[in-house]
Amino acid sequence: MSLPFVLVLAMGFLFACGIYLMLERSLTRVLLGFILLGNGVNLLIVLTAGRGSAPLTDGKHLSTVGMSDPLPQALVLTAIVITFAVTAFLLAMIYRSWRLVRADSLQDDAADLQVAITKIIDSEAEASTEYDDTEFGDEAESPIVGAVDLDQDGRRVDRRVAAYRDAAPEPAADRDAAPESAADREDKP
Amino acid sequence: MTELLAVLIPLPVLLPLLGAGLALVLSKHSRTQNVVSIVILSAVMVIAFVLLFGVDREGAQVVAIGGWEPPAGIVLVADRLSVLMLVVSSMVTLSVLIYALSQDASDDSNETPISVFNPSYLVLCAGVANAFLAGDLFNLYVGFEMLLLASYVLLTLGATAERIRAGVTYVVVSLVSSIIFLTAIGVIYAACGTVNMAQLSERLGQLPADVQMILHVLLLLGFGIKAAIFPLSFWLPDSYPTAPAPVTAVFAGLLTKVGIYAIIRTETLLFVDSSLRVPLLIAAALTMLVGILGAIAQSEIKRIVSFTLVSHIGYMLFGVALGTTFGLAAAIYYTVHHIIVQTALFLAIGLVEMRGGSTSTKSLGGLMVLSPALTIVFFLPALNLSGIPPFSGFIGKVALFAAGFEGEDWLNVTLIVVGTVTSLLTLYVIGRTFNLAFWRDPADAEEPTEELVAEFAERKQVLQAGRKWTPTIGVPGPMFWAATGMVVASLALTVGAEPLWNLSTRAAENLSEPLNYVTQVLGGDAT
DSSP states (O other): OOOOHHHHHHHHHHHHHHHHHHTSSBHHHHHHHHHHHHHHHHHHHHHTTOSOBOSOOOSSOOOOTTBOOSHHHHHHHHHHHHHHHHHHHHHHHHHHHHHHHSOOBOOOOHHHHHHHHHHHHHHHHHHHHHOOOOOSOSSOSSOOTTOOOBOTTSOBOOHHHHHHHHHSOOOHHHHHHHHHHHHHHHHOO | OHHHHHHHTTHHHHHHHHHHHHHHHTTTOHHHHHHHHHHHHHHHHHHHHHHHHHHHHHOOEEEEETTOOTTTSEEEEEOHHHHHHHHHHHHHHHHHHHHHHHHHHHOOSOOSOHHHHHHHHHHHHHHHHHHHHBOBHHHHHHHHHHHHHHHHHHHTTTOOHHHHHHHHHHHHHHHHHHHHHHHHHHHHHHHHSOOBHHHHHHHGGGSOHHHHHHHHHHHHHHHHHHHTOTTSOTTHHHHGGGSOHHHHHHIIIIIHHHHHHHHHHIIIIIOSSSOOHHHHHHHHHHHHHHHHHHHHHOOBHHHHHHHHHHHHHHHHHHHHHHOSHHHHHHHHHHHHHHHHHHHHHHHHHHHHHHHHSOOBTTTOOOHHHHOHHHHHHHHHHHHHHHTOTTSHHHHHHHHHHHHHHHTOOHHHHHHHHHHHHHHHHHHHHHHHHHIIIIISOGGGSSSOOHHHHHHHHHHHHHHHTTOOOOOSOOOOHHHHHHHHHHHHHHHHHHHTHHHHHHHHHHHHHHHHOHHHHHHHHHOTTOO
């Protein structure tokens, strides 16, 4: 069974482009990537049938010599229908996502960020008792747009975390940490 | 008897599909729709039990759909493992359905449009049954796609921003796994010229070892994503907790186990000669550890339990990776236990959410005195999950560890140590959750819930005045009884441990002799 080299090459190209697009954060690109990948796989299945004449007989010659294998074509029809349905669903979901949050990109999970922030705030609460040597106020009068965000200790802050922290109601750890640590220091000198 | 079984075998797939169609037609009459769904799933459960007894007595049954004899046509194969899974899944789907319908009837928020819920839920059941009964690889793929498409709809019910966000992750990851699976099927067909599993079992062994290895890894990658095996498990704790409680319960109970089932088939039937024992054992250890460490970091009960779900997949993979009959039997027993316990736990969490208004351990408290019955419904499966002695979790783990010691291999022993540590950490996580959500005074919570605090104070006053206190908020009866039913089923696994264990052993013995499977499917001359 010899495979047409160009088609194999095309299959590889579809796979490569599809995987590349699926790694993006933009949902539309993910969808395009999925369509390319799906077609790459469909091409693969069609190729497994091999070259040959159509698997039809005229009723007189019942030999299958020289025919291509009909089963992959049956398989690929099912696969195409499934890919089609999923594509439609994905499109609807992307549209809904656009209607809801006006963004075509994958959103971060709020609970994941919460866990990350709790950690940062905890380490801040510990750190701030030791190094309280900043000469500047808490808030700048005219912040420089595009500058790297630094926290009180001069470490770089993840913008998304910072934005979330500003938007969300103050996490409990922040409220509790300060008075507790103050009380601890008084109780246990 | 054989004729009867041959008629019954396609029904667990056909009936729910028929029901889904009926439910769609009846979408204006939600009461009739509910009755249809419940009747159909009850019928499937009865059929599954009949199949279990029939197949256990008569041996594996093969049905050629459409009258084309294998290997030309599509076959459904019901052996002991398939029907055991079918029985457990039908029990789970029925009780979750009752729970879901009762929940929907009791809240008027219209968050879950019921006219969509019933048909997609029935399609999900059909997909699960099809995956368990599939006798060829492509039919297994179709079963997976049926249940996945239905699960996409169920996960994004109501299409709120949060569910769409979680749904996108889930859908894209599932799509990648489906594509990998489909690629594997294409390549396997190119190599062997068949997708019938019995024929593949004969032909894959004749391929060169390196080709076998590539096909093997491709298939395992696809199934590994579905079963949530580390490092392919990251999507699960992100997407499951946002869905409605009953949906999460059935996903957590069943969908990952369909992946495990597919892995069992791959390992025992398709790739008998090429063993990936060591990588699978390492993956199992990492799944256990990483999953449970993730659970420790969380403060939301649904997410905690989702992480423990990932972690406990590692136990089943451990049993499968051992490859011995004992190991497989332990894995099968553990899978049955885990499906039921995980579902019970998520149903209980749904009740907690309804009763306490949240599932965050930061705001719950005092449920122990406010709702003792709910406490029991949560506490029993929770203890069971962490493997406290009289429960089935303990029996399953002991069986797994005993199977591990059989090999006398340092890697097995490491796995046993990891398994023990994971089990202890599960107990820690469960204990902490219980302390925070049930035990303490709700006023001590970091972000107290006003209703709980008020109710707690009122109860104190009433009791001090010497009167009898009755709670003002209750949970709907059918929801509570559905959850209780699952808890009772999980206790029955302890009471009926011996018959179930014997059945698991017989199923594992079947799996250890793939030649028998091949002869049964292809007819007597296939040796």
